[in-house]
Amino acid sequence: MAKLSSIKDIYQSPEIGASYKVQGWVRTFRGNQFCALSDGSTVKTLQIVVDRDTTDPELINKIKTGAAIVVTGTLVESQGAGQSVEIQAQELKIVGESDPSVYPLQPKKHSLEFLREIAHLRFRTNTFSAIFRVRHAIAFSIHKFFNDRGFFYIHSPIVTGSDAEGAGEMFQVTTLDLNNPPKNEDGSINFKEDFFGKATNLTVSGQLEAELAALALSKVYTFGPTFRAENSNTTRHLAEFWMIEPEVAFANLVDNMDLAEDMLKYVLNYCMENCADDLQFLQNRLENEEKSKPMAERSPMPLIEKLKFCADNEFVRLTYTEAINILKNSKPNKKKKFQFVIEEWGADLQSEHERYLVEKHFKKPVILTDYPKNIKAFYMRLNEDDNTVAAMDILFPGIGEIVGGSQREERLDKLEKRMTEMDIPHEEMDWFLDTRRFGTCEHAGFGLGFERLVLFITGMSNIRDVIPFPRTPGNAQF
RNA sequence: GCUUCUUUAGCUCAGCUGGUUAGAGCAUCUGACUGUUAAUCAGAGGGUCCAAGGUUCAAGUCCUUGAAGGAGCGCCA
Numbered sequence: 001m002a003k004l005s006s007i008k009d010i011y012q013s014p015e016i017g018a019s020y021k022v023q024g025w026v027r028t029f030r031g032n033q034f035c036a037l038s039d040g041s042t043v044k045t046l047q048i049v050v051d052r053d054t055t056d057p058e059l060i061n062k063i064k065t066g067a068a069i070v071v072t073g074t075l076v077e078s079q080g081a082g083q084s085v086e087i088q089a090q091e092l093k094i095v096g097e098s099d100p101s102v103y104p105l106q107p108k109k110h111s112l113e114f115l116r117e118i119a120h121l122r123f124r125t126n127t128f129s130a131i132f133r134v135r136h137a138i139a140f141s142i143h144k145f146f147n148d149r150g151f152f153y154i155h156s157p158i159v160t161g162s163d164a165e166g167a168g169e170m171f172q173v174t175t176l177d178l179n180n181p182p183k184n185e186d187g188s189i190n191f192k193e194d195f196f197g198k199a200t201n202l203t204v205s206g207q208l209e210a211e212l213a214a215l216a217l218s219k220v221y222t223f224g225p226t227f228r229a230e231n232s233n234t235t236r237h238l239a240e241f242w243m244i245e246p247e248v249a250f251a252n253l254v255d256n257m258d259l260a261e262d263m264l265k266y267v268l269n270y271c272m273e274n275c276a277d278d279l280q281f282l283q284n285r286l287e288n289e290e291k292s293k294p295m296a297e298r299s300p301m302p303l304i305e306k307l308k309f310c311a312d313n314e315f316v317r318l319t320y321t322e323a324i325n326i327l328k329n330s331k332p333n334k335k336k337k338f339q340f341v342i343e344e345w346g347a348d349l350q351s352e353h354e355r356y357l358v359e360k361h362f363k364k365p366v367i368l369t370d371y372p373k374n375i376k377a378f379y380m381r382l383n384e385d386d387n388t389v390a391a392m393d394i395l396f397p398g399i400g401e402i403v404g405g406s407q408r409e410e411r412l413d414k415l416e417k418r419m420t421e422m423d424i425p426h427e428e429m430d431w432f433l434d435t436r437r438f439g440t441c442e443h444a445g446f447g448l449g450f451e452r453l454v455l456f457i458t459g460m461s462n463i464r465d466v467i468p469f470p471r472t473p474g475n476a477q478f
Numbered sequence: 479g480c481u482u483c484u485u486u487a488g489c490u491c492a493g494c495u496g497g498u499u500a501g502a503g504c505a506u507c508u509g510a511c512u513g514u515u516a517a518u519c520a521g522a523g524g525g526u527c528c529a530a531g532g533u534u535c536a537a538g539u540c541c542u543u544g545a546a547g548g549a550g551c552g553c554c555a
Contacts, residue, residue, distance in 0.1 A: 030514045052512080082515040102488085106505045108516075110489065113547065168554070205555090230553055231479055243555065339551080351551080404555060449555030462548090474546095 002072045008041035014085050016075055022046060022087065023070040023095070025124060028107045029063045034080075037071070040123075043130050043281045047078060047086035059092065065107050066098030066124070112465055119469055119478055127285055130278040131466055134271060135454050141270035142223065142244055142450075145263050151219040151246065156206030158225065161198055162428065169229040170201035171239075202227035207245050207447060208379075208432055211408060214247035214443055215435045221246040223450075231473050235462045236399065236452060240471035247445035253381075253390040253407040256444035257367050260394055260403050261315050264365075264453075268311040271457055272304065279304050279457075286459040299398075300363075303459040306397075315365040315394065321345065323368055326361060327353050348375045351400050358395045366395045378418045380406040392446070399456050405446020412436040 002019040010020060024039030024046075033052055036045040048071050050060060063069065073087040080086075100106075104118050105125065115122040122128040143153065159173050175195040176182065182190040191199040206222035213220045222245045229239065246259060271279065283303035290298040301309065318326075327333055327342045327349075340350045349368075358366050370388040373380070380389035394403035409415040415436055419426060426433070454466040464470035469478045 028515085030517055031512055033512075034514045034517090036515085047515085049513080078513090080513055080515065101506050104488075106489065108489070108504055114489070117547090226555085228554075232553060233479085233549095234551080234553095235549080237554070241555070401555065447555060452555060 006041035007037070007039050007044060007046045010046060010075065010085070011042065011044055014075055016077060016085070018075055019072065019090075020075050020087060021070065021072045022048075024068070026063055026065055026067045026069060026098075028065060032060055035063055035069075037069070038124075038129075040129050040133075043126055043133075043277050047080070047083050048073070048089050048092070049086050050089050050092060055089075055092070059094065062094045062097055063092075064098050064100045064103075066100070066103045066105060067094055068096035068098075069094055112462065116464055116470075123468075126281060128465075130281050131454070131458050131460065132468065134275050134278050134282070134458055135466060137271055137275050138267055138454055138457060139223070139450070141267045141274075142263070144270070145266045146219075146221045146246065149219070151221050152213070152217050154206075154210055154213045154217075154220045154222050156203065156209040156222045156224060156245075158203055159196075159200050160203045161196060161200050162208065168204050170204055171227050171229045173200045173202060204228055205243065205245065205447065207247070207445065210245050210247035210445060211432070211443065212435060214249045214445070215439065215441065218249045219246075220248075233473060235464075236455065238451060238463055238467060238470055238472060241463075241467070242450035244448040244450060245445060247443065249441055249443045251407075251444045252442055253369065253392060253444060256405055256407060256446060257315075257317060257369070257392055260392075260405065260446050260448070261367070263448075264394070264403075265311045267453065268307045268457065272307055272311070279307070282458050282460075299459070306459075307457060310365055310396075313364050315367050316362045317367045317369065319370040320349075320368055320372065320388065321370065323349070323353075323357060326357065330356060330361070332356060346372050346374065354395050354400050358397050358400075363397075365397070368393050368395065373418075376406070378422045378424055379408050379415070381409045382414055382418070390444075396452075396456055398461075399452050401449075402452045402456065403446050403448050405444065407442070407444040410436060410440045410442055412440065 002021040004021045004023070007022060007024065010022070022037060022039065024037045027036040027038050027045050029035045033050055035048040035050060037048050038045045048069075050063070052060070070093045071087060071089050072091040073089040075085055076088050078084060078086040105121055110125070112127075115125060115128065123132065146153070174191075176189070176191075176193065182193040184190045191197070194200070203224075203226055205226055206224060210220055210222050222243070224242065225240055226243045227240050228237075230237070232239075246263075248255065248259065251259075286299065286303055299306065324342060324345055324347070332338050333342050338350075338352055338356075340347075340352070342353065354366075357368075358364070369390070369392045370383060371391045371393075373382060373387060373389045376389050376391050380391045382389055390407035392403075392405050393401050396402045409418065412433065415433070416426065419429065451463050451466050455461070455463055458466060460466055464472065
């Protein structure tokens with residue numbers, strides 16, 4: 001009796017001579033005899049050998065790229081050089097035909113831009129199936145990391161009534177008739193008649209809600225979609241992206257950095273152990289792609305070596321002030337090669353400065369801390385100098401900012417003073433301030449952009465290629 | 479939002495200083511071959527040159543506007 005097996009299982013423990021049933025999609029069919037079958041369980045394909053003499057020619061004629069088939073046959077050692085084992089087909093059924101003259105995926109290389117336009121089919125390519133298997137492994141390992149350390153997964157709301165988070169432009173959520181909205185006497189829209197009885201938006205961050213939970217459950221994290229209506233057109237921004245936001249009570253900035261560094265290294269190690277085939281495939285893809293680029297633009301080390309390097313080395317930790325001094329004395333700054341020359345303390349760092357620190361100066365991941373309070377959010381804890389806040393950003397080579405976090409301001413008076421200075425309405429945030437009124441304590445957390453981590457680990461260069469259906473300005477296809 | 483580049487066959491691209499009938503590779507189809515690995519060989523089909531307007535005897539080629547896409551910057555994760 002043939003047992004139904006995934007291609008991954010067959011390669012993991014092949015039983016030569018045993019009868020197998022496999023199902024998947026045809027990648028290529030060579031010489032009317034050799035079918036490369038993929039079922040998505042692994043980046044590898046399984047070779048199905050069809051007997052030309054005993055198989056109905058009409059059936060053979062339907063074995064085309066993209067067709068879904070079910071095959072029963074015997075696993076044998078392959079006579080060919082390209083694979084160790086193969087299935088000698090005894091029974092082959094076409095489940096879903098595919099007409100190659102109109103099927104968009106041809107047995108040839110396609111550009112990532114073209115595949116982005118047919119995102120509903122790009123799962124069927126080696127590259128994208130590898131990316132999404134790795135994406136899954138990253139998500140799973142993040143949950144495992146936190147679970148193993150006693151964190152609780154908090155589901156923060158996606159529709160929010162709070163508009164004071166200040167993390168970015170928000171998408172409004174409404175059921176009002178946009179052509180004829182109810183008005184107040186002064187002509188403004190009357191949101192009391194809206195679904196929730198007030199104006200609501202899609203969340204830009206689950207952090208404030210995570211803080212509420214942390215001040216009771218001690219160690220929590222969120223992992224959910226977030227939405228920013230910013231008109232950002234770059235290779236590392238999405239309007240809809242997934243964010244991981246741990247929050248820990250009785251923790252300071254150093255605890256926070258340790259947690260973030262441990263988590264990133266854990267995920268890197270998990271992927272190297274569990275996605276070796278996919279990472280190897282993605283590494284080869286990257287190498288091929290970079291062959292046509294000048295040496296200076298190529299990756300300094302192969303993908304897997306880069307991941308190992310980041311997992312094995314301490315991240316560099318330095319303060320904003322130290323970073324400014326390094327940048328001020330750097331060659332590109334003195335020679336005015338930077339588009340924005342660093343003149344004095346207090347300037348916001350541009351991506352060219354972050355790239356210089358990470359890729360040229362230290363050549364490893366960098367954690368920058370203690371930024372000027374004026375360029376950071378209201379909830380970050382004010383340092384003793386009254387001038388900087390206990391913030392930290394983790395910068396990765398090729399990606400830039402991957403983590404942004406801070407120790408939170410737990411002192412009610414100092415928090416309210418900051419909110420006043422930054423024009424944040426206190427009434428709106430009363431629920432948040434309650435945590436500081438009752439049983440406040442030191443706490444800290446950070447936000448990790450999930451897709452940026454997937455970008456880094458897969459070696460891809462456009463964030464639109466590491467999420468199944470990217471949402472960007474002017475584009476919400478599928 | 480700003481800067482810049484691209485748009486020609488299903489895909490990736492070439493097309494010179496504006497000049498006769500629009501080019502290649504791959505893919506597709508037909509045939510041959512058959513233990514292939516980007517299979518091979520022979521042949522065939524396939525074009526609103528992104529759109530609109532303009533300059534010109536003549537526009538794929540030059541100009542204007544628009545659309546779509548890429549890259550960089552800003553905002554950030």
